[in-house]
Amino acid sequence: MPLLFPNLRVHQVFGANTDVGKTLLTTALIRSSASRYAGAGKRIFYLKPVSTGPESESDVAFVERHTRQYADRIATRNLFQYREPMSPHLAAQLAPDLPFPKSNDELVRGVEKYVAEVASGLAGKDGHVFVETAGGVHSPALHPPHTQSTFLRPLRLPAVLIASPHLGGISTTLASYESLSIRGYDVNAVLCLHDPYYRNDTFLRDYFKDRGVGFWNVRRPPQKQGTVEEDAARLAEWYASVEGLGGEQEGEGGVGGAVDWLDRKHVERIEEIRSMPRRTLDQVWWPFTQHGLVNTEQQVMVIDSAHGDFFDAYYAKPKGEEAAAEESILEPFFDGAASWFTQSHGHATEELTLAAAEAAGRYGHVLFPSGSHKPALELAEKLLATVGKGWASRVFYSDNGSTGMEVALKAALRASGKRYGWQGEIGGDVGVIGLRGGYHGDTIGAMDATEASTFNKAVDWYKGRGHWFSPPAVLVEDGAATVSTTGPDAWPGLPDSLAPSSKATPDGWAVPFGSVADVYDLKTRSTSPLAEYYRAHIRETLADLTAQGRQFGALVIEPTCLGAGGMVFVDPLFQLCMVDVARASADLFAGARDDAAYAAELARPHDASEWRGLPIIFDEVFSGLYRFGYHNASSVMGTTPDISCYAKILTGGLLPLSATVASSSIFNAFLSDRKVDALLHGHSYTANPMGCAVALRALKMIEDNDAADTWAAPKADWGVSTKDESARWSLWRREFVDQLSRLPQVKGAMAMGTVLAVDLHDPDADYGSLVGQAFLDRLRAHPVADPTGSAPPFRIHSRPLGNVAYVMTSLWTKGETVRAMEDVILEELQKA
Template structure:
């Protein structure tokens, strides 16, 4: 991951194109650094062509006067003067051996390790330059373009501009390619061509964008005589070290130093500034008052944050940044890890075409495509007819409640006063967001409620599924059994989620009798009138990662839909109560399935998707509704319409990103790694299971038997571990205390999987009282998950 040292300023040098003078200008920078600093390091990760034209050899030749403190290196060298992705193939063919092509991870790790080695070699202020090959999108050894392959390192960049015909365009295009992938471009450097004068235009163009542009005289034409050419070139390089009125090499070097110092000061100042100005969500500021309590995220890539190392000192030779695994998938949003370039480009594509445009009585292509996909080939397939857009999961649920309660009110001809008394039927521990309306759809004593909260409805205590001491167990509360809490051992996890097979079981009868009796008793209470059933299917997230017995939810839906004698259940009309599925958390493969409807064997009347919907890049929510719900709002009277909306409803950027996300999800969920993870959870060879996890089944079994663990449960990307705690609940600190040791990387353990760039990593995690949960993206590698499992095991074992 990202590297940043106090004593070693590192810049990566990209070229706007091939043959723009990248090596000459890098040599000029190395010489300028050698002239003013105590040490300079130069790295050419990949070189193709003969040694006499190799870039690192050129650096050695023209920095000979400073050979005692200029150090050059090349990591991958190939004789054929072609693109690296071809050179490595040709080398393998000529050797007659089948040699694997270095992966991007191997390649970037070798670069990162060399940079760390250089940093460890010097205690004095030094500079380092990492020169790339060709243009920003020239391929690396694997065929991945450089701008993608080098991104995990997140090194500040010097862009060598193009001074030739067409160079203005290539330079601006290269700059935008770097910016789109998050690179910090500290300076643009190019030759002064007296005919095209590109530097003049580019200085003015980038001045408006706050980007430093420096230019130097172009080198003389090469001479035929090698000795004379060396003297001529040496004289040229010497001339660049003479201070001039123009913005030349020395001023460029000074600017790079200033950028480095500014970045160091900024990252060091962020904790104090944050404590002085930010009000965090879900944080008791009285418990976190010191700068060490602030996690400074400098950047993010893949499954990792790059965070400021709290313990780094001024004399340290280690990076001030360390990788930290994003163990909550950034509040459950990450789908393919951070900074996925396909999503970034999708956002840019829509921003460039639309910006933001009005939506009522209008349409835009990204929004239309997304609605059609979700209805026809997504979670709404087979039951939904309309998609309503809003800002996030909480607002999406506000919309769902409005739809459901209006539908109930109209069917029962309720007047305005009666409508205001309607409540919802839900489950204890549920959470649907922090806006006031959805707070009212949760029980009174929930920890997320506020002073204005007025619980409206009735909440059932749900049975839960967990793995206790190696056994899949359903725990049924006393409110259902009327004879204390009871536990039922299931045949297997697969059987537990085989709803059709369990519908005729004894437990189904117990659930049905309890629910029918409860709903009947609620009818006789004057102060409770229910207008909707609101569920988080299968897993209630914020309430404590409660894995609800799916049989209970299925029987609940059946009982509710059969409770109204005035309406007959059908596919074309809701009955009993409109059923809302809050799939903001669980939807779109977070728990290993696109939607919970097929597993439960029933479809909702309304559902909400968000979070994974846009891959973790921008907020967006979609509320899907059946046609019978939509038709409730149809009339000639505008007051009957769904008068609800947001300024950024169906914003094209979010919709385009969502379309790209859904397309990528299809590829991921059919990949070999994904299929292999599913197969590990098959109850028997060749027997498919509806439920599975990316986490290892043997690890889950072992953790469930540990002394500190009450129970454990997993589905898809989610792992929840409940600790034994006499003061269990949201306000408990037990889980946070137990897992505090995994925040920092284990520097001495090099055998474990490491982050992109080869560094051991810590784990960023969040807890819900005595429940610790960990979450991956859909693309987290098996090797990374096995390392996480090892860290979790050690923390639970007190090691």
């Protein structure tokens, strides 16, 4: 849980290395804080999460010895103590008889629990907690391969860095500071013991001043000499001399100014967070938001930071209902909307952050036309060897899913135009074939490739170009996997062989299946009577449209699921049949042409790699790269596209980047000796090196987890072999989806991969429905407790799609966290 209390300052003390005076200076801060606020009743607390070495020589013992005169207002605590004076992970191994946390998360929970107990026990008075780490910034955690700065990151406590005064200390200190900063820590202050010979402070002071970080050069403690008692007396005199000095940031040899500075930074942080809702309402224009409905400070979610699956967020409360001083103003929220479908690898993932930083340091951004750089080239090679394996030959980079789809549409329509004779026709009315509820982005071409809807009907220059079939959808309804028709299409009667098991619905018909796995068994279903029924319906519809003079240049589908269009899981057999018919119907797409040259074009033998009928575009911006438990849609559909588009999960959600992957026959449509024939489309940030580097790392993380059978348990729950790429499974339990589907207020539910969708009953079911928001509001107000302690108590945050409520996990959200959310979702739905 985030630890930001109005009445309690909490700071985490890191050392640039061992033997830099970390405990010595932490004790000075404690003494100074205790002495400077003696009359205010302020309490000071010292926490050492992990300590190594004999207990009598521990840091806790040291702090207690040198703060005895303030014992009435200072408390100390050590969570885990190991006897051997060595790295914590090794010391713990040599003490099997001592308590040992099962995970680094358990240690983090211990820190959270201690600080929360301190805050609640202050009864409105002020306090200050100093959490001292062990060794340096990257000293190993109890459970490698994590280091301190990594496993303590979920706390994101404001940091105090103790600089190294030794030879080489400037480099060590700056490396430590940069390591903390790149991981999202706020380094509030830097303290350094003065060394008159090396004088590292002469460099460090200006370096940190330029970055707004307080710096204190602290008078050097006395050398050890004489008896233990004499040393202790001299050290006591030194402490007394430094605890109240140093009022100016430049330093006067003491730490008193640092204490004042930390207090001020704490107050400023809280004031800034509390001011952000009003400032945002006054100055920001949100996407997809009606400001007439979202206009109070209590509706603004201020995200202070994000890590893993969670936001640390602030919601303002009405006057008179503000949190008590001993309550944290921040709360953890599970990112159930995956930050608009982007987040997949966890927020602030260290591996992706470092990949971005390395590329930023090497390249920044560089232009790409007629050039190359390592991240872009290697990413193209990776995509062609994975999602494009066996069919694609080229990768075109752009900056987001919508622009990636603009590229796909331009490429497909140009290829069709060249073949069918409308190349370069200005003002032509060539359309696409797609699905109702499809959504490909908000650039004008991508908008025109979808039917009129809430997303585009208020756009004055929108002109829908195409025909959109109403897709049969997959839902688990009352415990049964069901495929049913939706929308206004006039569906003909089902074949007799299907009629006994089917039933009539207001939109046509519904067919039950034995299981979700049966629905996605396309090897069996592709030769079924339903497949023939689909193909006939699609072919007849297209024949009628082309007879009316309609012309089409591409088939565009979102495989598996229409995301923004309502989280509709489309019958994959229907999409496969759309591809089959589009490829087999060149005669329908030729328009009025009947000349001999065109007849010869149709008659000539075509290479197997050439597109046929119409170019097929798979929009996998949302669904691809394991969002739904598969690498790419070809493994589900059993067929490949001519163009596919990837974004969002491509970089794990960290940076905007999209890749449009195309076959050689699409690419060849743009080859000539005239520049005007090229694909004249591009973006200033095409093939951004940071985005490409992060994408390479994100893809490797997926491959590594797949190879390690990370998803073996959820696959087993769904009865799926870990090696079966075509079978469907989810991180959400099969039994849970069954339970949801049987609730009276639920029309149906569906889960695949990371995504759970709940279709709630509403007579006005569409994007404007409010029932989904009402349910998610109740869900957000319901605390979720993870019984294993692997996650702090949290709430679920998501956004509705009309009457559809959905919750998405990351690719490696812990099973215990998902189980805890399942319990709360069921509980809230059962109340309605």
